[in-house]
Amino acid sequence: MSEVRLERGGEGVVVLTLDRPEARNALSPGMREELTAHFTALAQDADVRVVVLSGGTKVFAAGADLRTMAEASPSDMMRRGSERFWGSIRNLPQPLIAAVEGWALGGGCELAMHADIIVAGEGARFGQPEIKVGIMPGSGGTQRLVRAVGKFKAMRMLLTGEPVTAAAAEAMGLVSEIVPEGEALGHATELARSIAALPPLAARKIKEVVLAGADQPLDAALLMERQAFQLLFDTADQKEGMAAFLEKRKPDFKGR
Known part of the structure; x- marks a missing residue:
């Protein structure tokens, strides 16, 4: 059972x-x-x-x-x-x-x-x-x-x-x-x-960086955060999210 x-x-x-x-x-x-x-x-x-x-x-x-x-x-x-x-x-x-x-x-x-x-x-x-x-x-x-x-x-x-x-x-x-x-x-x-309902790739990266950075020296953790932040600008959800904000409409996040 x-x-x-x-x-x-x-x-x-x-x-x-x-x-x-x-x-x-x-x-x-x-x-x-x-x-x-x-x-x-x-x-x-x-x-x-x-x-x-x-x-x-x-x-x-x-x-x-x-x-x-x-x-x-x-x-x-x-x-x-x-x-x-x-x-x-x-x-x-x-x-x-x-x-x-x-x-x-x-x-x-x-x-x-x-x-x-x-x-x-x-x-x-x-x-x-x-x-x-x-x-x-x-x-x-x-x-x-x-x-x-x-x-x-x-x-x-x-x-x-x-x-x-x-x-x-x-x-x-x-x-x-x-x-x-x-x-x-x-x-x-x-x-x-x-x-x-929010961008899943951003959610995953937030979790990853918070957990991985918790036991790192601050400078190393900030570097990790900065790289993850920059990487998300290569996602379709980032483009959709910012376009929707500027166009005053609800975003449609696809996880890509």
Whole structure:
């Protein structure tokens, strides 16, 4: 049985929904394999402009499936090659929006942090509780969280294992915006449609430069930005966008 649902919402938007409610969407090996396959395929799909990732209306993802890890050895964990799963998400060129309701814990929080935008319902909770079971985050939790919220907020979450509310997550910079409970997916999908209506090549370049430049010295990152900016002047969408602005009409972006 599939543990991930894919829906094409039209207008270049695809919604991926984690569908393992009986386990609070714990990231089982099967779910990871499905997500890897989906993200790998979507990256190559020219018709896809924005991807939305949801866990449904009750919970985003309550972390890894500990039943598959409790007796594992270091070599067992190494052979699983989980970096392949996370790499498929990290390498998605299209913008990715996470719609978070309920718990986003451990691997679930790390999954949400792979998104470019996080829309959270008011009842959402974010946390890295790995320390409570004798381990630590192993899929970017110590690195992405620090980059998102700074050392001191991140260390409190990591060393106590205690979750934070959606309001606290927004205040520290972990969440893009908060919506009424139960409305995260609808709002994220609406946001995805608005982004999908804009030039997709420009959107991809913005994502690429923001992510690649984050850990570069400022001068190197500015050079990267400048080159990407100049390259977009070779696209049909740039010509269409500026012509439409000057002619006071709605642009028709083709992704070329």
